[in-house]
Amino acid sequence: MSYDAVLLASFGGPEGQDDVIPFLKNVTRGKGIPEERLEEVAVHYRHHGGVSPINQQNRDLKAALEAELEKRGIDLPVYWGNRNWDPYFTDALRELHADGKRDVLAIVTSAYTSYSGVKQYHEDFERALDETGLRDEVRISRIREFFDHPGFVAPFVEGVRAALDELKDAENTHVMFVTHSIPTAAATESGPEYGEGGAYEAQHLAVAEAIMAGAESDAPHSLVYQSRSGNPATPWLEPDINDAIADLSDVDGLVIVPIGFVSDHMEVLWDLDNEAMESARENGMRAVRVPTPGIHPAYVTGLVDLLLERINSVPDSERPHMTPLGPWPDHEPQGAALDSAVTQTP
Structure with missing residues (x-):
């Protein structure tokens, strides 16, 4: 395959107090989330000056990717676009098109299979191609879901080992793997052949086992969820991490492993470093939160x-x-059916 650019595709986040509510409205558009819920979530961002760390983390990741590509002698420029805030996908497509790029390989900062991590990004790309009028001139492909790729798993293995060592004096330690909760129906739709939790839950469970094996630990462990939103009557994946912490008995050491996230963005900083840590303290546990892969x-x-x-x-x-589920298959390209002669293989 021939490509002439890389697109780092991510979620986006506000970069000031005035951005917070408009950003949250972008995120929740069409989901029926009441204004009062937006105000509740806005507090998390306002606590950090209205600035989400995710944009700077993507700038850092973009720079790290550029350095690694240059180190390997691969001549592919890296562009960056977001779903919910500047720079949007439309901005990135216009920029790369103006630079003469036509065949784009995207890195989506979501490691797992779900609507928001896969299909919604495809819809975003389709919309951006239409809004920019570049459908007949630009093609977008994306790398496969990388939940069990060694490069994604290794940082968590390292983090779990370090956390267990930090808690070595605890009498009973539990390792809690955590990811974003999603509606149960959406989880099932991600891969009905895997049961009610679909491919989404199956992938997380498999990665948790791979991390524990890599860390060479037989400590008890579980998969829990965080950041539930939406209609309270709609079933979502459970248990919530705070409920799960309260239900643990005879545990004085807790390792929190955010395997559902690639960087320490707001939901990690608030839901884990704030709320989950407080739950651990209230239940008499020493807790260590493992870093996300980041850079x-x-x-x-x-x-x-x-x-x-x-x-x-x-x-x-x-x-x-690193799991029996992988390697996950590639996705079909979106946009122009380009002749490979118009691009050059690095």
Whole structure:
């Protein structure tokens, strides 16, 4: 396959107090979220000056990817676009098109299979191609979901080992893997063959097992959820992390592993570092929260490896994966059916 640019595609976040409510309205558009709920969530951002850390983290990741590509002699420029805030996907497409780029390989900062992590990004790309009028001129492909790629798993293994060592004096330690809750129906839709939790839950469970094996630990562990929103009457994946912490008995050491997230954005800082840590203290536990991959060298290297496996059409049998579920399949390109002669393979 031939590509001439990389698109770092992410969620986006506000960068000042005046951005907070407009950003939250972008995120919740069409979901029927009441204004009072938006105000509740806005408090989390306002506590940090109205600035989400996610944008700076994406700037840092973009720079790290550029450095790794240059180190390997791969001549692919990296562009950055967001779903919910500046720079939007439309901005990124216009920029790369003006630079003469036509065949784009996207890194979506979501490691798992779900509507918001896969289909919604596809819809976003389709909308951006239409809004920019570039559907017949630009093609967007994306790397596969990388939930069990070694580059994504390794930072968590390292973090769990360090956390367990920090809690080595605890008599009973529990490892709690946490990810974003989603509606149960949406989870099932992500892969009905995997049961009610779908591929979304199955992937997280498999990654948790891989991390515990890599950390060489037999500590008890569980998968829990955070950041539920929406209609209270709608079933969502459970248990919530705070409820799960309260239900633990005879545990004095808690390792919190945010395997559903690639960086320490607002939901990690607030829901885990604030609320979950408070729950642990209230229940007499010492808790350590493991870092997300961020710009960990293994993660950055792994993302470039994922780019190269798509560029070089590496067969499934040679694609690295650390669970029986992988490697997850590639996605079809969106946009123009370009002749490969118009681009150059790095």
